[in-house]
Amino acid sequence: MDYVLTADALTKQYGHFKALDKLTMRVPKGAVYGLVGKNGAGKTTLIRLVCGLQAPSSGSYAIYGRKDTDRDIAKSRRRMGAVVETPSVYLDLSATDNLKEQFRVLGLPSFEGIPELLRLVGLEDAGKKKVKNFSLGMRQRLGIAVALAGDPDFLVLDEPVNGLDPQGIIEIRELVLKLNRERQITVLISSHILDELSRLATHYGFIDQGRLVREISAKELEAACRKCTRLTVSSSAALVPVLDRLGLEYSVISDTEADIYGEINLTELALALAEQNCEIKSIQEHHESLESYYVNLIGGGHE
Ligand SMILES: Nc1ncnc2c1ncn2[C@@H]1O[C@H](COP(=O)(O)OP(=O)(O)OP(=O)(O)O)[C@@H](O)[C@H]1O
Secondary structure, three states: OOEEEEEEEEEEEEOOEEEEEEEEEEEEOOOEEEEEOOOOOOHHHHHHHHOOOOOOOEEEEEEOOEEOOOOOHHHHHOOEEEEOOOOOOOOOOEHHHHHHHHHHHHOOOOOOOHHHHHHHOOOOOOOOOEHHHOOHHHHHHHHHHHHHOOOOOEEEEEOOOOOOOHHHHHHHHHHHHHHHHHHOOEEEEEEOOHHHHOOOOOEEEEEEOOEEEEEEEHHHHHHHOOEEEEEEEOOHHHHHHHHHHOOOEEEEEEOOEEEEEOOOOHHHHHHHHHHOOOOEEEEEEEEOOHHHHHHHHHOOOOO
């Protein structure tokens, strides 16, 4: 697998406090990688390191296979765009003029690409309006347009939906999905709102107290949170053979309990068990929500 970003034992220490503690992660090419963690977990610190805004205390990371200590790391960074904390835009300029500034900084030869960028982020009608009069969502989208000015194939967004209203959240979500699906941009997006991330992430990294406690694909997470029916029966001998005979997908929890996935014909199941003198004690819908998965992994107290 190709990785756009990898980190190995990455540590950032402030005095005795470790904001990042031997963090290891892998962001696959083409992913929308959701970095999930409570406030203070270390998300922004990680992003600041990867963007070269701060240096690690120990450990390393690599962007497109090039290590942070490589003299040419700047070349890899040129393939990356980022919005860290609040978007860095000029409040007294319009969206177009902000983009012109960024094009100048990047030394791009012409402003030709600007209308297309504005269209992409839904700011084509912003006209001469100054950024200070923009809504938070518009500012955030302009920040993303600025990050896209260098035509990156890796985009890093730090809490992009923080403080946005529902409409603003939807717009950012759709933009991220469009960039990922239509432009094949790999996205690393941090958030403490797992539910929002679950609408776009293909991979997750759960971060807590500076450590990456789990890295999991969306498919794996879905399976871990899959809806099932928990069946409790009286006799352990009958359970597995009956489930096998009915061709059901299941996992055995104990001698007398199993989680069954998919649709079940309850009458058929009850009859088949009764034939084996096995009684059904209880049938319960069982569903580990994303939220409870998160709480089990990281502990309570999150927002
Ligand atoms: N310059 C600094 N000096 C000392 N401690 C710092 C510094 N920067 C960050 N920290 C601490 O490191 C920890 C991680 O902070 P970080 O901003 O990375 O968290 P976060 O996961 O992005 O959370 P948030 O969503 O609140 O921004 C916090 O406890 C923070 O107080």
